[in-house]
Amino acid sequence: xIITLYAGVLIDRVGGKRVLILERILxxxxxxxxxxxxxxxxxxxxxxxxxSTITGSTIALGLPTTQSLVPQVVSEEDRQAANSMNQLGYxxxxxxxxxxxxxxxxxxxxxLALFELTVVYGAALIATFGISVKHQRKLSxxxxxxxxxxxxxxxxxxxxxxxTIFMAFSTIFFxxxxxxxxxxxxxxLEVSEVKxxxxxxxxxxxxxxxxxxxxPAADFAGSLTGSPRAP
Amino acid sequence: xxxxxxxxxxxxxxxxxxxxxxxxxxxxxxxxxxxxxTLLQDHSVPEYRGRVMAxxxxxxxxxxxxxxxxxxxxxxxGNYPTVLVSVFGGWVVGGVALVASRDFRRA
Numbered sequence: 001x002i003i004t005l006y007a008g009v010l011i012d013r014v015g016g017k018r019v020l021i022l023e024r025i026l027x028x029x030x031x032x033x034x035x036x037x038x039x040x041x042x043x044x045x046x047x048x049x050x051x052s053t054i055t056g057s058t059i060a061l062g063l064p065t066t067q068s069l070v071p072q073v074v075s076e077e078d079r080q081a082a083n084s085m086n087q088l089g090y091x092x093x094x095x096x097x098x099x100x101x102x103x104x105x106x107x108x109x110x111x112l113a114l115f116e117l118t119v120v121y122g123a124a125l126i127a128t129f130g131i132s133v134k135h136q137r138k139l140s141x142x143x144x145x146x147x148x149x150x151x152x153x154x155x156x157x158x159x160x161x162x163x164t165i166f167m168a169f170s171t172i173f174f175x176x177x178x179x180x181x182x183x184x185x186x187x188x189l190e191v192s193e194v195k196x197x198x199x200x201x202x203x204x205x206x207x208x209x210x211x212x213x214x215x216p217a218a219d220f221a222g223s224l225t226g227s228p229r230a231p
Numbered sequence: 232x233x234x235x236x237x238x239x240x241x242x243x244x245x246x247x248x249x250x251x252x253x254x255x256x257x258x259x260x261x262x263x264x265x266x267x268x269t270l271l272q273d274h275s276v277p278e279y280r281g282r283v284m285a286x287x288x289x290x291x292x293x294x295x296x297x298x299x300x301x302x303x304x305x306x307x308x309g310n311y312p313t314v315l316v317s318v319f320g321g322w323v324v325g326g327v328a329l330v331a332s333r334d335f336r337r338a
Binding site for chain 1: 267292298305316322335
């Protein structure tokens, strides 16, 4: 949580693009190091704990960055569509990523899956360099702590922001379903591992279908390929 | 829609029907997320946007707390009651936000 709040300050200080580049470079190193440890069979529990903690913190740095970068990259009328596409990217990654990693681990090794992840992060880094932002932020002289407090006060002053963020706490309740799915698969539905995998797949495919079916998303995809907008 | 999909999944004892309900829940998920992100982007000035989005990602990171609570509740009250707590709990939080602020309702 502290890292996420600090990430917000960093984004407002130096701009989302730089934070995203930093996040992706760190993720490349972390995935490569984990892959090398696995390749040379030097893995110990503390390696995994330390690397997972640093990776989680790095991802926490990147989470708000993409969302704050969208308004700097697309026009206001395309914002909703761009967010849909962003969501589509996440959903596709969540569907295909574990599936492909599972296949690679089964066929070859976990190290190979990690090296492939390094390549994916590398491609994302190259794409990030290509992002053209509308304006650069001015550096603030206030301390990070003061800026965090200022940011929290800003949210508190704005009821739309405050209650929108409050509503996001519903995800904690909705997430309670996730440990139930494997229990239902085993005890109620009594299905195999493959069929269980398809249960997560159905959830993710629903997300992908929704993002594709959203008209603004279709318009935005069309604008990328030069197709005309729907009336 | 997300809640309805989950509630249906909790009631289903047929594999294919469960897949359909999970698919419906998946359709409902981004339906909620995308407008919320856009709302936050639209209602924050560029100087504060990074910090606003950072505050927004804090409840999203609470997903792991939800996982843990789900496991604890399953042991305490059983599977389907946990599904109901999950669905109605989420609705109550969203409902409170809608009732509490007229600005939020109009946004």
